Amino acid sequence: MNAPARPAAAPRILYEDELLLGLEKPTGWNVFGQASLAAWLLAVRPDLAGVGPAEAPAIAHRLDRETSGLMLAAKDREGLRALRAQLSGQGCRKGYLAVLEGRLEGTQVIETPLGGRYRRSARVSVAAPGRRLRGVRPARTELEPLCPGEEASLCLARIGAGMRHQIRAHLAHLGHPLWGDRLYGSRRAWPAGAPGFLLHAWTLELTHPGSGAPLRLACPAPESWRELLATLSLPSPPAPPGALDSARGLG
Numbered sequence: 001m002n003a004p005a006r007p008a009a010a011p012r013i014l015y016e017d018e019l020l021l022g023l024e025k026p027t028g029w030n031v032f033g034q035a036s037l038a039a040w041l042l043a044v045r046p047d048l049a050g051v052g053p054a055e056a057p058a059i060a061h062r063l064d065r066e067t068s069g070l071m072l073a074a075k076d077r078e079g080l081r082a083l084r085a086q087l088s089g090q091g092c093r094k095g096y097l098a099v100l101e102g103r104l105e106g107t108q109v110i111e112t113p114l115g116g117r118y119r120r121s122a123r124v125s126v127a128a129p130g131r132r133l134r135g136v137r138p139a140r141t142e143l144e145p146l147c148p149g150e151e152a153s154l155c156l157a158r159i160g161a162g163m164r165h166q167i168r169a170h171l172a173h174l175g176h177p178l179w180g181d182r183l184y185g186s187r188r189a190w191p192a193g194a195p196g197f198l199l200h201a202w203t204l205e206l207t208h209p210g211s212g213a214p215l216r217l218a219c220p221a222p223e224s225w226r227e228l229l230a231t232l233s234l235p236s237p238p239a240p241p242g243a244l245d246s247a248r249g250l251g
Contacts, residue, residue, distance in 0.1 A: 011040050015217055019079045019210045020072055021045075022217045023059070027068040027195045032056050041073060048073070052080050061087045064165070069096070069201025070219035074209075082209035088161050095203035096157045096167055097146075097221055097237055099229065100176040101188060104145040104153040110170040111140045114163060123183050124165045126173045137163050141170040152179050152188075152232045156202070167199065179232075194228055203240050 011029065015022030023037065030036040038059050042049050048058040051074060058073045060083035072087070074080035086092055114124045115133030127136050140160065147154040153176070157167045165184075171177050172184035178197040179188045186197070200221050208215040218240030226236045 009222065011037055013044075014070070014219055017208075017210075019076070019208070020074050020083065022204075022219070023071045023073055024219050025063055025068055025071050025201075027066055027222065030065050031059060031062045031071070037071065048075065051075065051077055060084050063201060064168075064199070066196050067096075067199045067201065068195075068222055070204050070217055071201065072204070072217075079209050083206075086206055086209070090160050091207055092161060093203075093205040094159050094162060094201065096159070097198075097200040097202045097225075098155050098157050098167060098171065099179045099198040099232070099234070100153055100155060100171050101151075101179050101186060102153065102176050103148045103150055104143060104155055104176055105148065106145070108143045108174070109140065110143070110174060111138075112170070112173060113137060114139045114166060114169055124163070124169045126169065139163055139166050139170065141167055143171075143174075146238065147234050149232060149234050152234060154229065154234050154237065168197075190228060191231065194224070198225060198228065200225070200237075 009026040011026060012024040013021055014024050023041065025037050032038045032055065038057055041058055051058045058080065060072045060074055060080060063069065063071060072083055074083050113127040113136050115127055115136035116124050117133060125131065125133060127133055142158040144156045145153050146156055159166060168178055168181055168184050177184045177186040178199060180186055180190050181197040201219065203218045205214065205216045220239055221237035229236060
């Protein structure tokens with residue numbers, strides 16, 4: 001099986017131990033399906049083909065197609081079950097870099113439940129009196145401005161397990177949608193050929209499913225962010241806190 005050809009940057013393996021792998025997903029890649037991160041992983045590591053169901057092999061969670069950054073994969077079925085349970089529960093802490101519209105002043109916490117309007121709704125909405133939503137779940141997003149600007153701000157968003165589109169929906173609810181995120185109301189746009197929005201899975205903290213020790217991993221923002229942020233007079237994205245280098249975990 002050959003690795004699927006893609007016009008954008010290719011994924012990388014950032015971290016590996018006896019039970020799991022940390023992967024870098026570029027923007028524009030789906031996680032599962034044909035020509036996806038999972039297909040690439042099975043092409044370079046065919047020994048993982050039997051880990052998990054055929055439609056969702058090895059990789060323990062999901063990111064939107066446009067979102068880049070850190071993802072975890074397991075080397076055996078038991079490890080995959082343990083990772084998926086932890087990443088969908090309260091045993092993890094995720095940090096995302098986000099470029100949003102407007103100036104965000106000070107750290108803010110958004111704690112509003114989210115749900116979908118329809119069974120296959122493309123977006124999620126904040127629960128409110130009189131609004132009928134499906135699958136409503138509690139959701140908490142902590143926002144810290146790293147580089148606030150007049151037009152746009154580079155921020156750190158921290159969540160636990162999270163739900164689909166949580167950060168995107170909460171930012172829109174706050175009145176600061178991701179720059180270029182048209183699904184959630186942004187009227188701004190990046191230059192032609194750039195991603196629709198900039199959201200990057202930057203850090204991940206969890207308990208190692210084998211040793212039980214704390215595990216902290218990181219994935220620096222893509223190099224392409226440097227030039228895009230400059231168009232908004234924002235500085236280059238910072239390195240992850242405590243990162244040893246771009247291809248190693250934090251501890």
